[in-house]
Amino acid sequence: MNRVLILAAYNVRILLSERTWFVLAWALFGLQIAVYGSLMSKLVSTAVPNYFFFYAIGLMVITVFDSGADVGRHLVEHAHEGELPYFLSLPVSRGGFLAAQAIYGVANTMIKVLPPLIGVLWFVGDLTIQGAVFALISMFLLGLGITGIMVSMSFIAFKSVDIYSAFLAGLSALIVRFSTAFYPLIFMPSFYSPISIFSPLTYGADLTRWVLGFDPNFLLDPVLAAAVVTAVAVGTLSLSARIVDKVIEGVKAA
């Protein structure tokens, strides 16, 4: 088997050994949409029809963000538990190493997102294979972009975990809170919307809603959304490949 796949399989096996976390993530998702989703839906139903569905997709997109952040955290844990030097000494290119991390990220995202997606589509009576596949592709692209951002940033943590945590908290505040994950862009106050358009989650969430047939009047242009999500994925993965190759060093030793 290809060495990149062996390395990815190693990471995925570790992932699958943590089944409790998946059950907790699904339970949390269910609780969130059952309580907040249905309540918010009643509150805003006059302004946004079918807000429950809008909210559920937004929550899935945030899960994609969290899974992408997990990849960066995974890399940082490898570094601090001493495994990163070992991985960097294995006969795979730095690009291959990054690809293995990305495969881990995709597996993590799909496991966390697929059951909620199927559950929500079934619940709203809109479960089709075509819809589910396109929604997954959209979230997959978004997940790659987030993974790229997180891996690019994770090298900060090799110097200080505290700085990385602070940076991640700030990034999360900006990317998640100012995105259209929970609110349509057309309802955003004018002083928020300029920030919102810089969040990749804005494009990922609206693209996913579009492929699932949500009212386009509440969404961004799907072509623009698809272009931005693809560009972010390609751009940040290229950047992280460069960073992994040029910047990340496994250990400092005297």
Add this chain to the structure above:
Amino acid sequence: MTIALVQHFYRPSPRTNVSPSLFAVETLSLSKRYGKTDALRGLNFTVNEGEIMVILGPNGSGKTTLLMILCTILKPTSGTAKVVGIDVVEDGTKVREVMGIAFQEARGFWRHKPSSILRFHASMFDIDPAKRQDLIERTMKDLELWESRDKLFMHLSGGQAKRLETAKVLIQRPKLAIFDEPTSQVDLRGKRKIWDKIRELRDQGSTIIVATNEVREAEYLADRVTILHQGQRVVCDTIPKLKDAIAGGDIVEVDFEDPVSEKLVDSLNGLGGEVSMSPEGNQLRAKVSRAEDWVPKMTSASYVAGAKIASIRITEPSLDDVFLHFTGKALADQP
């Protein structure tokens, strides 16, 4: 260290005398800086194919930094490093294909078992799947890890984790094998096992670099020793030559059956070295550079003078003495 006369004269020839044609490792003006600290300062260093090169130096001397650069984990600040002719910066993946490293700190996912860690390592290095399990089992048994094969990595003792680290390289049999302090935290019995396996690996054709600050380890393993101090190479040679380089380093003590004549003492003083006699006149102590040259001359002179020798003891300098001689500091005193 006092050793028997016979052992002294029949030291095995270092393998490096076999005129290697290619450097397995070569660094040129290699430097590595961390912030304001220079870990390596213009290091020129070579390792011949098929030898065990021991890098001896205290903590902070740059040993681990050098090894990390050779296995492409760290990038040099300046200078070049090549492994079997491949530049570590330009073609890191190819370098990683031909080398294996046992890290100073054992590396493993805390919830994995030793056997699965080795299986993963073997698969990454394309070990024949048909032979993989047998090789892993044999290596684990050799290193007394077989009983612990189903323990989690986090439950292994420090010594077991270090042996597992060694096992990775042994099953891999790389062209260049690097061991960073391979027996720290390992008991004496375990040390011997690891040392013997490292020598066996050399005999199977691997070139080996061992970094250590343990003199015994260096003495047991080294074909050649490089002394590293404050990021620079102080000296590099075989252990006998390093010891011989210390003027008056060998101490020869001779017991005669009867007190010897002044004439014999004068003639022994003429052989070189510093000779002193006991007050009774039947015990001689000489500080010489090469006992193996001096002793035959001494025995001839004694025979001519009619003095009968009862016993000869030779004490040669240790690598600690060598380190002290070349750096002006004792190895044990370093931080």
